[in-house]
Structures are given as structure tokens and as C-alpha cells.
Amino acid sequence: MDRVTMADVAKAAGVSVATVSYVLSGKRPVRPETRVAVEAAIRQLGFTLNSAARSLRTGRSALVGLVVPDLANPFFAQLASALQEHVRDLGLHVVVCNTRADRREELAFVREAVQQQFAGVVITPFRLVAKDLKPLEDAGVPVVVSADIRLDGVDRVEPEARAAMRAALTAVTASGRRRIAMIAGPRDATGGDPRLELLRALTGQFGTVLPHGMVVRGEHTREAGAAGFGQLMGLRHPPDAVFCANDVIAVGAMGRAEELGLRIPGDVSLIGYDDADFASLVRPRLTTIRYPAGAVGAAAARLLRERMDGRSVPKTLRVGAEFVERESV
Missing domain, CATH: 3.40.50.2300 (Response regulator)
Known part of the structure; x- marks a missing residue:
């Protein structure tokens, strides 16, 4: 039998997944009648928190790491802003990690995310390979790769260009x-x-x-x-x-x-x-x-939410790119 997820609870209670998160984490006030409906759905469905959602309740970590190769590139600043906007409802905060496209820095941030029990990681790897991300998987840290590269076994956001x-x-x-x-x-x-x-x-x-x-x-x-x-x-x-x-x-x-x-x-x-x-x-x-950074951030946040809700099969979301003709052609 498939594990009951936060999405199942939300559907049964007639509320959003974010509202279920508020009830579980206590991060934001919820109307009494809404809380009663959510708690009734939890009991009826036998829902239990996974490790990422439990960290919200216990306060062990409310951090999502955004690991990028070059923070001087405004695209990544836009991505950080969009990601923060879309994970705010979960009571999460984005920490930006600038690797300067250095493999040693990338590996160091992976280790830090495991040690600090991050709620999730969104990464644009420059010199990492799939096996380098396995410590995050083993620690139960949801990972989203945001790049137009092929990495098997992880959630990905990539352009359709x-x-x-x-x-x-x-x-x-x-x-x-x-x-x-x-x-x-x-x-x-x-x-x-x-x-x-x-x-x-x-x-x-x-x-x-x-x-x-x-x-x-x-x-x-x-x-x-x-x-x-x-x-x-x-x-x-x-x-x-x-x-x-x-x-x-x-x-x-x-x-x-x-x-x-x-x-x-x-x-x-x-x-x-x-x-x-x-x-x-x-x-x-x-x-x-x-390649719209806002849409990329929204897609990455969606994948993180789904992982926190219990999805275990890797998934790829494609974000449409658009040609913008100005004066240099």
C-alpha cells in the first residue's frame, strides 16, 4: 500500500498542502475549524510525517540550500528570490552557497547540507557527478538538480530550448x-x-x-x-x-x-x-x-514539496525557453 502523503491529507480535508504544513509545523496560525478538519483527515488516513516534514515540526532545520556556480551571474540571484518565494509557505528559508564552479567547494557544501540536516538542496552542479550527491540521498535530504545536464536518479529542472x-x-x-x-x-x-x-x-x-x-x-x-x-x-x-x-x-x-x-x-x-x-x-x-529564473525556482520548489510529501520516484520538470530578439542580431 502506498504511503499516505500530505497531498492526500490536503485533499481529504479540502485544503491546500501548505495549510496542512502550517498545521503540522505550527509556523503560521490556522483557523480552528481548519485545524480540526486537517487533524481529522490525518487520523482517518493514518498519515505520519516523513523525515523532512518532521524537521519542520521539531525545528532541527528550516533551511534549503541553493548551490550555484557563480553568484555574480544575476540569473542565480533571480533564481534564489523565486525559490524563497515558493518555499516560504513551508516555513523554509533559502541559503545561497556560491561554489565558484570549484568541485571542492561543491563537495564541501554537500557535506555541510548533510551535517546541518538541511530540509532540501537545489543545486546547479558544475563539476559534480551523480554519485557525489548520494550522501544527501542517504541522509534523507531532498535534492533537485537545476541544470540542462543528465544526472540519473535525482529530481531535475531543465530547459526546453x-x-x-x-x-x-x-x-x-x-x-x-x-x-x-x-x-x-x-x-x-x-x-x-x-x-x-x-x-x-x-x-x-x-x-x-x-x-x-x-x-x-x-x-x-x-x-x-x-x-x-x-x-x-x-x-x-x-x-x-x-x-x-x-x-x-x-x-x-x-x-x-x-x-x-x-x-x-x-x-x-x-x-x-x-x-x-x-x-x-x-x-x-x-x-x-x-530561460526564466522565476519559473525555474517555482519548478524546483514544487519538486521539493513533492519529495517532502513522500514521492520517491525521480521526476524531471522542463521549463520552456524563449527567443528574445533585441539589437545584437
Whole structure:
């Protein structure tokens, strides 16, 4: 027989899962008649708290760790804000852990989450593999991986970006540009670089290719963007359109273009990824693929809630990406 969950109790009592959480944790006041209905449903269904929900009641931990590779990237600040908004109803608070894309830092935060008995962890791993997350699973800490990489056995939030990337290529090639390049992430990043793989898979549909010589790699930083763009422009036949693994890289590329006396988009088109806040503020305004941080945070919170309610089978939620055309194409 399947274990009774908080969702079952909520349905039987005619209230939300959040209200059931309030009754169990005592974090917020609940009307007496609502409390009576919830407690009656608990007795009727034989509901018992799992370890994560029990931690709310005992006060052992009310923390959710958000583990990210670069807090200087505004996308992750937006993600933190959205995640906090959506776990607040559970009486939880988000602690942001900045790893600087360093594997040792990532492992250290995993150990800390286990030791401090975090209520959950949302992580964008940069150099971790699936087995590195097993201590969290063994400790009963719900884990959500927020990244477009393949990690088996864990809950994941990932982008659905094929249509957006196709729209970006349509806009780029409509002006006759065919020499496509990309400033991608490092070779040793967990799961490779799915954004590079997607771009490469789609270029053939537009009468062009993405050869290995048109791909440069580096960290997801402004400095790497500047260096990568300079390297591409130094080729005998430089590209006339450059895709970037994120907006931070794109802004670095934009700065190097100015130093080289190149016009964007006159000499070369530039396309980012994420649609961070600054993308619409730089000049020219950055054309990009929007991966909405708010929706990512909501999806991660939903997966955490379901785990706390007793779901045991790993689940993936896909968040739609959107092409945003501005002035750099």
C-alpha cells in the first residue's frame, strides 16, 4: 500500500498542502475549524510525517540550500528570490552557497547540507557527478538538480530550448550569416555542454554547420567571453555570428568587440542565453534565449514539496525557453 502523503491529507480535508504544513509545523496560525478538519483527515488516513516534514515540526532545520556556480551571474540571484518565494509557505528559508564552479567547494557544501540536516538542496552542479550527491540521498535530504545536464536518479529542472534555439538560428541566418561560432563552457563541466550540443544539432537545418574550429571553451565568466571572442575574431575566416553559453559570456564578448573596433551586429551578430536583467540594459541590447529564473525556482520548489510529501520516484520538470530578439542580431 502506498504511503499516505500530505497531498492526500490536503485533499481529504479540502485544503491546500501548505495549510496542512502550517498545521503540522505550527509556523503560521490556522483557523480552528481548519485545524480540526486537517487533524481529522490525518487520523482517518493514518498519515505520519516523513523525515523532512518532521524537521519542520521539531525545528532541527528550516533551511534549503541553493548551490550555484557563480553568484555574480544575476540569473542565480533571480533564481534564489523565486525559490524563497515558493518555499516560504513551508516555513523554509533559502541559503545561497556560491561554489565558484570549484568541485571542492561543491563537495564541501554537500557535506555541510548533510551535517546541518538541511530540509532540501537545489543545486546547479558544475563539476559534480551523480554519485557525489548520494550522501544527501542517504541522509534523507531532498535534492533537485537545476541544470540542462543528465544526472540519473535525482529530481531535475531543465530547459526546453529547442524551439528557442531554432528561432535564434532563423533570425541569424535570415540576414545571410552562415559562419556560426560558439563560446561554450569548459570541457570538464558535468554533462558536457548541452547548449553547444543543441546548437550543433540544429545548424544543419539552416544550411550551415558548427565546426570544431568555431568553438572556443572557457568558464562561464565575462573574462572568458572576452578571451573567446578575441580568439574567434583572430581566425583566418572569423565568424559572422557568435552564440554564447550565457549572457555573462556575451557581455564579455561585447566588450572585446568594442576594443577590436567591430560593430555588433554590423560586423558580427551576438546571441546570449538566460536573459539576465542586464541583457536589456547593455548597448546594443543583447539578443538572447530567455530561460526564466522565476519559473525555474517555482519548478524546483514544487519538486521539493513533492519529495517532502513522500514521492520517491525521480521526476524531471522542463521549463520552456524563449527567443528574445533585441539589437545584437
